[in-house]
C-alpha cells in the first residue's frame with residue numbers, strides 16, 4: 001500500500017546520542033565486514049527503501065519469500081534480502097547475539113541482532129527466485145560462487161548511513177525524496193529505472209510516459225551494483241546530467257539509487273515497484289524485458305519479454321504503484337522525429353542503432369548521429385571508451401628460459417616508444433623478480449603468485465590507458481588464463497608464445513642455468529625438471545631460432561595493427 005508523501009517511511013536508524021553509545025558498545029561485539037552488495041542492501045534497509053523489512057530476513061521469511069514471494073505474514077516481498085557469511089564466522093556465533101556490521105574501511109554502520117542462522121538450499125533459491133539454477137544468470141553465479149554458505153537473519157539497528165563521496169547532491173533517502181516532492185507540490189510521480197546511459201529514444205519515451213500519466217518524472221538510475229559489464233556509474237551519471245537539461249524545466253528530476261540489482265526480471269520488477277513506492281512515486285515505467293539478465297547457458301532468454309509487466313500488473317494494487325507501459329520509440333527519418341513504434345505510418349523509414357552497433361562505433365571511433373543521442377552524452381561515452389588505438393592493452397610474452405622473450409620484448413618496447421602516444425611499461429621476468437617478487441622461488445605456488453602479480457600490474461596499466469609488455473616464463477596455462485581474464489576487463493590481452501625449442505634454448509644457455517639444472521644443482525627448472533604448458537591458442541607464435549629479433553618484434557607490431565591497437 002502507498003504511504004502518502006506527508007508520512008515518512010519508517011527508518012531503522014537510532015538517534016545520534018544512541019548511535020554514539022551503541023558505536024562504543026559495538027567495539028567489543030563480533031563484527032562482520034560487509035561485501036559491496038551487502039552494503040547496498042543495508043543502506044536500503046536502514047533508510048526505508050526496503051520498507052516493510054526491519055532487518056535481514058529470518059529463516060521463515062526467507063522460505064516464504066523464496067516459495068511464495070511473500071513474507072511469512074503474507075506481505076508481498078519478492079526478493080530474499082539475506083546476510084550471507086562464511087561458515088567459520090557463523091560457527092563462532094550464538095543465536096541471540098548482537099554483531100557489528102562494518103563497511104570496507106571498518107566503520108560500524110549497524111548492529112544485527114541475530115535471531116536466525118541457517119544453511120540455505122541455494123539451488124532451490126536459484127530455481128524459485130531466478131527461474132533456473134543456471135550460473136549464466138549473474139545472481140545465480142553470485143549465489144553459488146561469491147555468497148557465503150550460511151545466512152544470518154535478524155533485526156537491524158541503524159547507526160549511520162554508508163558514506164558516499166561521489167555525486168552527494170544527487171543521492172536521496174526515500175524520506176528526502178518524499179519531502180522534495182511535497183515541497184514542489186508533485187502529487188503524481190513516474191519513476192524511470194535505468195542502468196544504462198540514456199539516449200534520445202529514452203528521453204522521448206520517459207517524457208511521453210510522464211505526460212500520459214499527467215505526472216512529473218523521476219529519473220531513478222541504479223548506481224549500486226548492476227549487470228557485470230555495464231557502463232560504470234560515474235560515466236552514466238555524467239550522461240544523465242546532460243539528458244536532464246533536455247526536459248522542460250520543472251517537469252523532471254533525478255536521484256541516484258544505491259541498489260544492488262539481481263537482474264531477476266519479473267520478481268525484480270515487483271521489487272523495483274515496492275522500492276519506488278517507498279521513495280514516494282505513484283507510477284513506474286516497466287518496459288519489455290525489465291531487469292533481464294541476458295541469455296541462459298542454452299542461449300535462450302531467462303524470461304519472456306512481457307513476464308515482468310504481467311507479474312507487475314497482477315500485483316499492482318498491492319505494490320501501491322501504477323505501471324506505465326513502456327512505449328518503444330523509434331526515429332522516423334521522413335518526419336525527423338521520434339514516434340511510438342506502433343504508431344508509425346506505413347512506408348516510413350525507421351532508423352535505429354543497437355547497443356552492439358553503438359559499442360562498435362565507439363570502439364572504432366565512428367560517427368554516432370545526433371538523431372540517436374545527444375552530443376554531450378556521446379562525448380562522455382567517447383571519453384570513457386576511446387577508440388582501440390587509444391586504449392590500453394597488454395602484450396604477454398611466454399616461453400622457456402633463454403627463448404628470447406626479453407630480447408623481443410625490449411625491441412617491441414623501443415618500437416612502441418618510437419611511435420609515441422601511450423606510456424609503455426616492460427615487466428620482464430628478471431625485473432619483476434628483483435622488484436616485486438624478490439621473496440619468491442620457483443614452486444608452482446610461487447610461480448603462480450609471481451604471474452598473478454604481473455597480471456595485476458598489467459591490468460592496472462591497461463585500465464589507465466598504458467601499454468604493458470610482460471615477459472615471464474609463465475609456464476602454466478591456468479594462470480595465464482586467469483591473467484587474461486584480469487586484463488580483458490580493461491583492454492586487449494595479446495598472448496605471444498616465443499616457441500623456440502628447448503634444445504635451442506639449452507644450446508644457447510646464456511646464463512649457464514640449463515647446465516646447472518641438468519646437473520641437478522637447480523631444482524624445478526622449467527623444461528628440464530618442471531613443466532611448461534604450450535599455449536594452445538595464442539594471438540601470435542614466434543620462433544627466434546630462424547628469425548631476427550627485429551623481425552620478431554615487427555611481427556608483433558603487425559599483429560597489434562591488425563587488432564586495431566596501434567594505428568597503421
Ligand code: PPS
Pocket residue numbers: 400401402403406429430433442446447448450451471472473474475511513522523524525526530
Ligand atoms: S615464472 O615461472 O614465470 O615465475 O619465471 P620467471 O619469473 O619468468 O623467472 C624466470 C627466470 O628465472 C631464472 N630461473 C629459473 N627459471 C625457471 N626455472 C627455475 N627453476 C629457475 N631458477 C632461476 C631464469 O633466469 C629465468 O629467466 P629467463 O629470462 O626466462 O631466462
